[in-house]
Structures are given as structure tokens and as C-alpha cells.
Amino acid sequence: MTNRAIHRIPPGTRDVLPDEMRELRALTETLRGSFEDAGYGEVWTPALEYEDVLRTADANAAGAGYRLFDDQGRVLALRSDMTIPIARLVATRYRDAPVPLRLCYFAHAYRAVEERSGQAREFLQGGIELVGSPGPAGDAEVIALVIQALDSAGLGRHRIGIGDGSLYRTLLATFEVPEERHLPLLEFLSRRDLVGLEAEVAKLGLPDTARDLLTRLPTLRGGPEVLGRADGPVAEAVENLRACDELLAERGATDRVIFDLGLVRELGYYTGAVFEVYDPAVGFALGGGGRYDDLIGRFGEPQAACGIALDVQRVHAAQAAEEAIS
Amino acid sequence: MSAPLTIALPRGALLEPTLDLLDRLEIDTSEVRSNERKLLFAEAGLVTVRPSDVPTYVEHGAADIGVTGKDVLLERPEREVYELLDLGYGECRMVVATRAADDDIVESSLRRLGRVRIATKYPRIAAGYFAETGRQAEIVEVKGSVELAPLAGLADAIVDLTATGRTLVENDLVEREQITVCTARLVANPVAHKLRAQDIDSLIERIREAAQ
Numbered sequence: 462m463t464n465r466a467i468h469r470i471p472p473g474t475r476d477v478l479p480d481e482m483r484e485l486r487a488l489t490e491t492l493r494g495s496f497e498d499a500g501y502g503e504v505w506t507p508a509l510e511y512e513d514v515l516r517t518a519d520a521n522a523a524g525a526g527y528r529l530f531d532d533q534g535r536v537l538a539l540r541s542d543m544t545i546p547i548a549r550l551v552a553t554r555y556r557d558a559p560v561p562l563r564l565c566y567f568a569h570a571y572r573a574v575e576e577r578s579g580q581a582r583e584f585l586q587g588g589i590e591l592v593g594s595p596g597p598a599g600d601a602e603v604i605a606l607v608i609q610a611l612d613s614a615g616l617g618r619h620r621i622g623i624g625d626g627s628l629y630r631t632l633l634a635t636f637e638v639p640e641e642r643h644l645p646l647l648e649f650l651s652r653r654d655l656v657g658l659e660a661e662v663a664k665l666g667l668p669d670t671a672r673d674l675l676t677r678l679p680t681l682r683g684g685p686e687v688l689g690r691a692d693g694p695v696a697e698a699v700e701n702l703r704a705c706d707e708l709l710a711e712r713g714a715t716d717r718v719i720f721d722l723g724l725v726r727e728l729g730y731y732t733g734a735v736f737e738v739y740d741p742a743v744g745f746a747l748g749g750g751g752r753y754d755d756l757i758g759r760f761g762e763p764q765a766a767c768g769i770a771l772d773v774q775r776v777h778a779a780q781a782a783e784e785a786i787s
Numbered sequence: 788m789s790a791p792l793t794i795a796l797p798r799g800a801l802l803e804p805t806l807d808l809l810d811r812l813e814i815d816t817s818e819v820r821s822n823e824r825k826l827l828f829a830e831a832g833l834v835t836v837r838p839s840d841v842p843t844y845v846e847h848g849a850a851d852i853g854v855t856g857k858d859v860l861l862e863r864p865e866r867e868v869y870e871l872l873d874l875g876y877g878e879c880r881m882v883v884a885t886r887a888a889d890d891d892i893v894e895s896s897l898r899r900l901g902r903v904r905i906a907t908k909y910p911r912i913a914a915g916y917f918a919e920t921g922r923q924a925e926i927v928e929v930k931g932s933v934e935l936a937p938l939a940g941l942a943d944a945i946v947d948l949t950a951t952g953r954t955l956v957e958n959d960l961v962e963r964e965q966i967t968v969c970t971a972r973l974v975a976n977p978v979a980h981k982l983r984a985q986d987i988d989s990l991i992e993r994i995r996e997a998a999q
Contacts, residue, residue, distance in 0.1 A: 579847065622981050653868065654860075655872075656972060682984050744848020746977070
């Protein structure tokens with residue numbers, strides 16, 4: 462063996478060579494074309510933000526994993542998503558602009574990863590944000606656009622899961638579960654430990670119907686018929702999802718949608734509908750998003766908003782798998 | 788008709804009861820039973836892997852669902868898989884054990900040396916348990932034959948999984964504390980849980996019926 466020095470790159474980062482780069486570029490051009498055609502103008506923001514800015518949006522700085530000090534001793538953080546920088550941008554640069562405001566982006570974001578987990582530390586996100594279009598109408602617009610953009614990229618089997626991040630909390634409040642019992646339940650839910658959840662729910666001593674719903678809600682997913690099964694106690698959230706379903710039907714996109722009452726997203730700034738994008742060829746979600754009606758208000762004038770981000774590398778993997786079967 | 792769900796099966800002690808369960812669900816396991824070296828059974832949709840690798844295969848979607856021990860899931864909580872069902876079999880206990888002669892070594896080490904030294908294959912579970920119980924522990928990770936560690940002087944105590952307690956007794960070790968009870972669990976890939984919802988739900992339904 463020749464004695465060659467190995468100059469490593471940090472785990473979870475990668476070099477991209479021309480063959481892959483051409484495909485990635487073609488993919489982002491296709492997605493950007495779809496977004497631009499729908500009126501979503503592209504923006505850039507700095508990869509480094511003041512850490513305070515991220516904390517203003519989310520107590521956990523949206524999971525930012527890398528911080529450094531600048532020459533003034535201020536703490537900077539590498540952004541972990543694009544939604545917070547865009548909320549900051551909208552509140553400062555579009556203060557008096559007419560809404561709805563439609564923006565898209567293609568940018569790298571950074572998160573801490575476990576070594577050798579196969580997860581990306583630096584990942585390319587492509588996404589859209591729709592500002593000033595509240596409720597199901599806004600939700601349906603971004604969902605339909607992402608479905609259509611992925612169609613243009615050559616995917617054929619992708620689905621978007623729609624849920625409501627506040628559903629489980631609402632349900633707990635309806636059944637008058639004491640506040641101090643919520644946290645363990647929500648932790649089991651976000652860890653997707655349904656066995657633990659069932660055991661914890663059983664300890665609450667609720668009537669059978671309440672216990673049954675709290676245990677089964679996370680597994681209610683499928684077509685619009687699942688909405689009927691949670692009608693009573695969480696009627697408002699379900700009503701929103703049903704309205705979204707009708708609007709998606711008008712756009713001919715319902716067959717691509719999965720209603721998922723157990724859907725939870727980790728980020729703290731979501732206020733209503735949450736989304737996740739799937740393709741059978743990839744074991745992880747291709748992307749996700751949701752409605753964040755309180756976020757922009759933390760930086761300035763409140764604005765209802767929602768968006769979805771796609772992980773471009775994963776969409777690329779799905780695209781390659783789709784080509785292989787067709 | 789869509790392809791069958793791909794199921795990751797744990798090799799080792801959990802394999803036999805898992806195959807028995809699949810038999811009751813009328814999933815063909817004869818090939819797995821007759822061929823110990825083979826790992827992939829494409830037609831039946833089965834793969835056999837180490838129990839600790841089951842969450843990895845399932846998280847990445849190489850298998851839609853899988854069966855593994857709760858001990859494995861507790862040790863790797865960052866793996867993003869749905870834990871859907873307690874299958875009830877394969878019951879083991881996660882325990883703290885020390886040499887029979889050392890009946891107060893945990894307390895005396897803590898008192899005199901400020902920490903207790905624990906050898907284990909489960910560093911996360913062990914560290915979490917001692918932190919929860921307010922005791923400083925130095926965790927020494929070993930890959931096998933944990934029972935040897937206190938005998939050879941590597942550690943004061945061990946944290947390990949035991950089904951019958953026989954290995955402990957044979958090595959002159961005594962169980963001092965029980966951390967938790969672990970059984971076999973059914974886990975699912977989050978994407979498959981959405982896209983193959985009907986297949987997965989009907990499988991769970993059949994498992995529940997078979998258990999009755």
C-alpha cells in the first residue's frame with residue numbers, strides 16, 4: 462500500500478463530484494421552476510445567524526448544533542433550518558409588503574448528528590414558505606405545490622402526510638388530564654413509543670372511550686375517513702383537516718394525501734397543521750413542514766404562515782429509485 | 788397486490804418464539820428454520836439480523852417492520868422507529884449484579900471512592916439508571932462475557948440482561964437490583980407505517996388475535 466495521507470471531512474458531510482452535481486442541479490432547477498411558476502420567488506439568507514435570533518423563534522434554537530463566537534464575542538449559530546431565517550427576513554424586509562407573500566429557497570442547513578448513524582450534518586434543503594395566507598387555504602396551496610413539484614421531478618409514488626401538531630394536547634385538555642401528566646405522554650408520543658404510551662394512558666384511570674382514543678389516535682392514518690374517528694373532542698382541528706381535504710380535492714391532489722392524526726414534528730414553533738413527505742423508495746421522510754402562525758410575530762408584525770422543506774439529497778435518492786423501476 | 792412487508796427477525800434467543808408467532812399468522816417460515824446460514828428470504832419477505840441491528844434495518848427502511856428486545860430499543864433511543872406492540876415473549880430482566888462475597892461493594896465504593904465502577908454491554912441504560920438513582924458511576928463498556936468483569940477486577944458490578952439467572956449463578960454473581968423488565972417488541976419504519984398502513988394494521992390485528 463502506498464503511504465497516502467487521508468484528509469478526512471467531518472462525518473455527515475460530503476463532497477459532490479460532477480456526475481452527481483449535474484443530477485442535483487437538474488433536480489433543483491426542476492423544483493425551482495415549479496416554485497417560481499407558482500409565484501414563489503427565491504431568496505438567500507446567511508448560513509450564520511445570531512444565536513439570539515434562533516432562540517427568539519424556538520427555545521431550543523431549532524436544534525442548531527454548531528455555535529461560534531465572532532470577533533465581538535457574540536454567539537453565532539449555523540442555521541438548522543430555513544424557516545426561522547425567513548421569518549426574520551419577512552418581519553424585517555417585508556414589513557409593509559402586501560400579503561400573501563410567496564418565497565422559496567435552496568440552501569444548506571446544519572444539525573448535530575450521531576457519528577456513524579448515516580445522518581447528514583450538512584444537508585441541502587429546498588422549500589417554500591407562504592406568508593399571510595391563513596388556515597386550510599394556505600395549507601392546501603403549499604401541499605399541492607410540493608406534490609406537483611415532485612411530480613415534475615419524476616417521482617410517482619410520493620405522498621404527503623397531514624396532521625395537526627396540537628391534536629394530542631387538545632385531546633388531553635378535553636379529557637381533563639392534569640397538566641403534570643402531559644409531559645411523559647407527549648414524550649412517549651414524540652419517541653413513537655406506542656407501547657409506553659398505552660401503559661402511561663392506562664395509569665390515568667380514564668373511562669374506556671377516552672383511554673381508547675388517547676391510545677389509538679397516534680395510529681389513525683389513511684384517507685379522509687380517519688377524520689371521522691376523532692370528530693368529537695378535537696372537532697376544530699379535524700374541521701381544519703377536512704377543509705384542507707376539500708381544497709385539495711379541487712386541486713386534484715387528494716389521492717396523494719395521507720391524513721395522519723398521530724403526526725408530530727419536533728420543532729416547537731408549529732401551531733396547527735403539520736406535514737411530512739414520503740416516498741416508498743426512501744426509509745426516511747423526504748421533508749416536512751407545517752403552519753407557524755406565531756413565529757413571524759416574534760420578530761415583528763404577526764403573520765399567519767406555513768411552509769414545507771424538502772431534503773434534496775433524499776428526493777434525489779427517490780428520483781433514482783423511480784428511474785430504476787420505470 | 789403489493790409485495791409482502793419485509794420483516795427483520797432477530798437471530799438468537801428471540802428467533803424461535805418469533806418464528807412460532809409468524810407460523811400462527813400463516814407466514815411461511817420453513818425456509819428460515821431449515822437454513823441457519825442464510826440471511827435473506829426474499830419470497831417470504833424475511834431477513835435475519837442481530838437483535839441490536841434490527842432497529843438499524845428498520846430505521847433505514849431496509850425492513851418495513853422488525854422484532855427486537857426492549858433492551859435494544861432502550862440502549863439506542865435515537866433510532867427513529869415506531870414501537871408498536873409488546874409481543875410479551877422473550878422476557879428478561881436488566882439487573883445490577885455483584886460477586887456473592889461483595890454484598891455491599893456498590894455502597895462501599897461510592898462511600899470511599901466516590902463512584903462505583905460498572906461493566907456492561909448496555910452503557911446508556913447503565914449510565915441512565917445510576918444517574919436516576921443519584922449515584923456516580925464509571926461505566927466500562929465490554930462487548931461480551933460481562934460476568935467476567937467483577938471476577939477479574941475490571942469492575943465492582945455489572946449491568947446485564949438475564950432470563951433465568953443461571954449464568955449469574957454459575958459465575959458466582961448475585962442479582963442486587965432490578966432495573967427493568969424487557970420483552971420482545973414489534974417496531975416499524977416511520978415511512979412504512981404511513982405508506983403501508985393497512986398491511987401493518989392488519990398484521991397487528993392478527994398478532995393480537997393470535998395472542999388470545
